[in-house]
Amino acid sequence: MGRLLVVLVLLAVSLYVVKLIKIKLDEPTPKLKKDSSRNESAENNTMVKCLHCGLHIPENEAIKQGDKVFCSLEHAGREI
Numbered sequence: 186m187g188r189l190l191v192v193l194v195l196l197a198v199s200l201y202v203v204k205l206i207k208i209k210l211d212e213p214t215p216k217l218k219k220d221s222s223r224n225e226s227a228e229n230n231t232m233v234k235c236l237h238c239g240l241h242i243p244e245n246e247a248i249k250q251g252d253k254v255f256c257s258l259e260h261a262g263r264e265i
């Protein structure tokens with residue numbers, strides 16, 4: 186009996202989660218997400234390390250000099 190209850194609860198929870206996901210996918214609102222404040226830049230979420238100071242930054246915000254990556258133009262300039 187207890188087992189059936191657990192299965193029912195799990196089923197209900199999973200249905201609820203699916204519903205939530207569908208709602209989230211449907212709404213095109215630019216609401217702030219937990220992790221990423223920038224919606225567009227969030228799609229490429231690879232973190233890279235600045236060669237100069239070791240700071241981790243999103244790849245799309247990094248300054249690239251060939252195969253070297255920096256957090257800012259200042260650091261890119263210093264390293265050259």
Ligand SMILES: [Zn+2]
Nearest residue numbers: 235238256260
């Ligand atoms: Zn840096």
